[in-house]
Amino acid sequence: MAWNVFRFCTGLRIVGSIMIVVVLAIVAVSYYAVVIASYIPQLLGPAASFHDIILALLVLLLFHALLFMLLWCYFSVVLTDPGSVPQAWSPAMDEDLEAEAVPLASAVQPGLGINLPTSLVHSLPHNSKVRFCKKCNHFKPPRCHHCSVCGRCILKMDHHCVWVVNCVGARNYKYFLLFLFYTFLETTLVTLALLPHFIAFFTDVEEDSGSPGKLAATFLGFVLNLAFALSVLGFLIMHASLVAGNSTTIEAYEKKVSAKWKYDLGRKRNFEQVFGARKSYWLIPSYAEEDMRRLPALHGLDFPCKPDVGGDEL
Structure with missing residues (x-):
């Protein structure tokens, strides 16, 4: 019998819960070292010079501001659903599959274990529009993947992150990137301080x-x-390149991203599909209501493509 590593994926949920404690412990150690052990005594010390007081105030203000943003973004990633497939969702079919797949789409319910027609089973994995998850028993939108840890399909799945006990997908990818960004700024500040x-x-x-x-x-x-x-810093550089090319970690790993990648609409539009168009919302883990109405990619179900580029769907 072949050894199936995915049998142990559920154990990663327990590891993830421990990682939250690890993150908070690192924050606590950093807070004690910077605030309590170093810069509060420097600020209140009887022999503190004007330069020492100004430096201590600056470090303490920046430290607390970045820590607030870091924790806000972190728990936004942890608590935000990355996006799952709506029960009533069905894809646009090719004409040769529509007669057979549409009745199935109306009949499929999660967990019922409906057997697919043989012809459709063999057709779906090779069709550029129609994809079906045999584990969840429903159709899969573009760029959607099944997570063996979460046990469900995730919209525009990037990866499952044990540090946040959650998948990183369409609806919390921006929050994950902001978490990395503020973590880098905070850890750099603490290192220098x-x-x-x-x-x-x-x-x-x-x-x-x-x-x-x-x-x-x-x-x-x-x-x-x-x-x-x-x-x-390494993760930030990697994800910056992924955002610039409008791809995910899974898509890059599966080597489906190329110069003719059909979702690459240019850096500006690629960036907006993750962070939105409103600049005032770029640095906070939230979206403007207008962006949620105007940019369907933020919902993870529909993605604009280059009109002249085809390619197999992942």
Whole structure:
């Protein structure tokens, strides 16, 4: 018997729940190291100079502002449904399949285990418009994929992320990107803010720098934030290229993206299909109502294509 790795996918849900605790623990360590152990004492210290006070205020204000945005975006990703296939949804059919598939579309209900006609089963995977998920027992919209961890089809699925205990798809991809963006800014700020204390940790410049607990938190906070800043930067660069080409991680992995990728409408329109057209909403995990009405791609069911480019659907 072949070993099926997907049998263990449900275990990733438990891992994901643990990862939320890990994220909050890293935030707590960083908060203690920057605010409590370092810059509050610098701000309130009796020997603090004007320069020290201004620097401490600037670091504390930026730290709390970025932390607020980071947590807002993070929990938006965690709590927002990435998008699932509506029960009544059915695709536009080719004429040669319409007579056979349309009656099926009206009969299929999730979980009923309806057997597909043999001719349709063999036709669907190779048809550019009609796709069917045998696990969920319903038709699949364009760019939709089945997640073995969530156990359902996800609209414009990018990947399943254990860090957010959720899939990243059409309706929370922007929130995920903003989470990466604010995480990079926050971890970079913490790294730079703790760098002088980290250097002093090894040079013994500050003999009365604090208790062993504060020193340990400062050391750990610097190392963790430096590591996350470097790793998140790589993810940001990768996803920036995906947004610019209007593709997902799955589509890039399956090597379906090329110079003639049919969803690539130009960088500006590609960007708007993720972040919307209203500039005032680009940096917050929300969409303008006007964008939700005007841009169907934000809902994950219908995507404009280049008129002169074909290609197989994923």
